[in-house]
Amino acid sequence: MLRLDVSHLKEKKNLLAFSAGVDSSALFFLLLQHNIPFDIALINYGTRANSDIEALHAQTLAKQYNLTCHTIKAPPFTTHFEQNARKFRYDFFEKLIERHHYDTLLTAHQLNDQLEWLLMRLTKGAGISELVGLEEVSKREHYTLVRPLLAYSKEELLAYLQDNNYPYFVDESNSDEKYERNLFRKQFSDPLMAEYKEGIKRSFDYLRQDKKQLKANFELIYAQKELRVIKLHT
Numbered sequence: 001m002l003r004l005d006v007s008h009l010k011e012k013k014n015l016l017a018f019s020a021g022v023d024s025s026a027l028f029f030l031l032l033q034h035n036i037p038f039d040i041a042l043i044n045y046g047t048r049a050n051s052d053i054e055a056l057h058a059q060t061l062a063k064q065y066n067l068t069c070h071t072i073k074a075p076p077f078t079t080h081f082e083q084n085a086r087k088f089r090y091d092f093f094e095k096l097i098e099r100h101h102y103d104t105l106l107t108a109h110q111l112n113d114q115l116e117w118l119l120m121r122l123t124k125g126a127g128i129s130e131l132v133g134l135e136e137v138s139k140r141e142h143y144t145l146v147r148p149l150l151a152y153s154k155e156e157l158l159a160y161l162q163d164n165n166y167p168y169f170v171d172e173s174n175s176d177e178k179y180e181r182n183l184f185r186k187q188f189s190d191p192l193m194a195e196y197k198e199g200i201k202r203s204f205d206y207l208r209q210d211k212k213q214l215k216a217n218f219e220l221i222y223a224q225k226e227l228r229v230i231k232l233h234t
Helices: 022-033 051-064 081-100 111-122 154-163 180-215
Strands: 014-017 039-044 069-073 104-106 137-139 144-146 218-224 227-232
Touching: 014 022, 014 081, 022 154, 039 051, 039 081, 051 069, 069 081, 111 180, 154 180
Parallel strands: 014 039, 014 104, 039 069, 104 144
Antiparallel strands: 137 144, 218 227
């Protein structure tokens, strides 16, 4: 049984970024299991045969559990799909947060995502703050971004769904290696996770502790692209 430390969300107005895939479906049912109030938001990119079916599934699921489901159809992105889709996604979430006064945005990033991020940053040159890019709690200007699943692997989330006979969809585009993240996932992070999951979990715990200690010496005042304005505590 998967357990989450989400008691701090019980008094918050929460919005779950939902895709109907394994990760967000697992988080959906775990939040219900832990009696956390939330609504869901789904972006229909219209790029796959199941896109409309998944959007309808999200609306049906929300109605079944008396939740609000926000959906939007994305425009076609002819270039830089990952970058443009991410911007569109977070613009949508942030407009919902402002309009409906949500306190938190919940995303279903998990342990495999952390490893993919680390490997991708490692190949481009990065320090510890960038290598551990996914934090469980991140403060934004008007809301808090929470990632409750970072301690669990994709395999564990899939087993949770299958053991409980919960519905989910598999995004076939996740195997398309023309996208950089998919390439890293298939060739590097998935094989490493299958063989060394427990050690990888411990390593991320150590890295987060090191990052926390490093950041205790300063406070980030402002960030834009490569510019950082910081206040030193020593």
